[in-house]
Amino acid sequence: MPSGLTRRIEAVQPSATLKITALAKQMRAQGKKVINLAGGEPDFDTPAFIKQAAIAAIEGGATKYTPTTGLPELKQAVADAFRKFSGLSFSPAQVAVTSGAKQALYNAIQALIQEGDEVLMPSPYWVSYPEMVRLAGGTPVEVRTRPADGFRLTAEQVASACTSKTRCLLLNSPANPTGAVLNEATLKAIGRIALEKGLWVISDEIYARLSFDGPARSILAVLPELAPQTLIVDGVSKAYAMTGWRIGFLAGPEKVVAACGRLQDHATSCPSHISQRAALAALTGEQGPVEAMAREFKKRRDLLVERVGRIRKVKLAAAPAGAFYAFLDISGTGLDADALAERLLKEAEVAAVPGSGFGWTDHLRVSFCLDTKEMLVGLDRLAEFTEKLK
Numbered sequence: 001m002p003s004g005l006t007r008r009i010e011a012v013q014p015s016a017t018l019k020i021t022a023l024a025k026q027m028r029a030q031g032k033k034v035i036n037l038a039g040g041e042p043d044f045d046t047p048a049f050i051k052q053a054a055i056a057a058i059e060g061g062a063t064k065y066t067p068t069t070g071l072p073e074l075k076q077a078v079a080d081a082f083r084k085f086s087g088l089s090f091s092p093a094q095v096a097v098t099s100g101a102k103q104a105l106y107n108a109i110q111a112l113i114q115e116g117d118e119v120l121m122p123s124p125y126w127v128s129y130p131e132m133v134r135l136a137g138g139t140p141v142e143v144r145t146r147p148a149d150g151f152r153l154t155a156e157q158v159a160s161a162c163t164s165k166t167r168c169l170l171l172n173s174p175a176n177p178t179g180a181v182l183n184e185a186t187l188k189a190i191g192r193i194a195l196e197k198g199l200w201v202i203s204d205e206i207y208a209r210l211s212f213d214g215p216a217r218s219i220l221a222v223l224p225e226l227a228p229q230t231l232i233v234d235g236v237s238k239a240y241a242m243t244g245w246r247i248g249f250l251a252g253p254e255k256v257v258a259a260c261g262r263l264q265d266h267a268t269s270c271p272s273h274i275s276q277r278a279a280l281a282a283l284t285g286e287q288g289p290v291e292a293m294a295r296e297f298k299k300r301r302d303l304l305v306e307r308v309g310r311i312r313k314v315k316l317a318a319a320p321a322g323a324f325y326a327f328l329d330i331s332g333t334g335l336d337a338d339a340l341a342e343r344l345l346k347e348a349e350v351a352a353v354p355g356s357g358f359g360w361t362d363h364l365r366v367s368f369c370l371d372t373k374e375m376l377v378g379l380d381r382l383a384e385f386t387e388k389l390k
């Protein structure tokens with residue numbers, strides 16, 4: 001029997017979001033009427049014209065490898081989309097297509113981070129950031145935001161977290177799990193610190209198109225001088241309801257993007273050719289479905305904020321301005337997030353993600369990517385359940 005797993009993999013935590021969703025699915029399979037407030041993907045179907053493009057791709061023989069970093073016409077479409085939707089200027093050579101935004105982040109961190117490097121990340125953070133940094137040998141450094149600031153990172157917080165070892169700053173606006181969106185002034189101030197300290201910036205903009213109170217700006221659009229040290233991560237997963245198609249994008253300095261391509265050469269090769277054709281249709285076709293989905297999420301956001309406001313033991317610091325999550329303070333329930341999430345699922349049949357996975361044990365993430373009626377029933381159950389707690 002060979003000896004066990006590597007230290008590297010032993011240190012990796014399972015994803016808190018995937019774990020609770022799997023448990024909820026299992027309970028549903030047993031016939032239980034679980035309400036899923038734990039989801040991390042739009043409940044909308046991929047628009048029909050995108051599916052048709054994939055069917056046509058299969059029938060037309062687009063079933064072979066493409067270049068590792070994507071079809072040239074898709075890279076061009078991604079560059080065009082960055083210009084059109086985010087005001088960013090990239091050449092196709094500065095773009096790589098990846099198997100989901102997750103792979104774009106993973107590649108970027110592998111390319112830039114090594115032993116001894118500290119990576120700043122606003123906390124609450126998306127579950128995978130610290131694990132990706134650890135897998136690269138780096139040290140994740142939480143920069144805790146304040147609920148009173150609506151969980152929006154401030155430049156002062158970034159400045160005071162910097163040390164001589166700080167190498168990179170991870171940004172995520174709109175954010176998972178809080179829905180916080182950074183305004184132009186804050187992005188500029190944070191960007192200036194990155195310039196002054198010579199930090200890499202990896203900006204995860206996967207929720208950029210789902211912003212409810214005005215557009216979510218990209219740090220690179222507000223401070224173009226950052227271009228030589230900034231990587232932008234995006235993809236079709238959330239905006240086009242295409243999570244299962246696994247197409248993400250990485251854009252930035254050509255040398256770094258090419259390095260990420262070399263990693264991809266030896267890891268996964270190209271993303272699915274069929275999915276790339278579908279993504280091409282998504283980016284170049286009718287954008288109405290994206291706008292309709294964003295409008296619907298905004299409506300649900302408003303309903304959720306109103307309903308949560310009536311739950312006595314749960315608090316929401318600020319209305320989420322983007323994405324499709326709200327991060328609820330559950331300290332008034334007397335339970336920590338893991339215990340509450342487990343009991344809520346087992347006793348009230350509502351799935352929600354404990355904040356511990358995002359670095360906060362007194363918060364719970366609920367999402368509004370489910371039918372409105374079901375969402376409201378789920379929140380009512382949360383109210384009843386927490387009311388019953390001693």
Ligand SMILES: Cc1ncc(COP(=O)(O)O)c(C=O)c1O
Pocket residue numbers: 040099100101102103126172175176204206235236237238243246247248
């Ligand atoms: C903040 C954030 N970044 C990246 C991803 C990964 O996206 P993809 O499904 O395209 O890999 C997610 C998915 O939940 C996310 O919430």
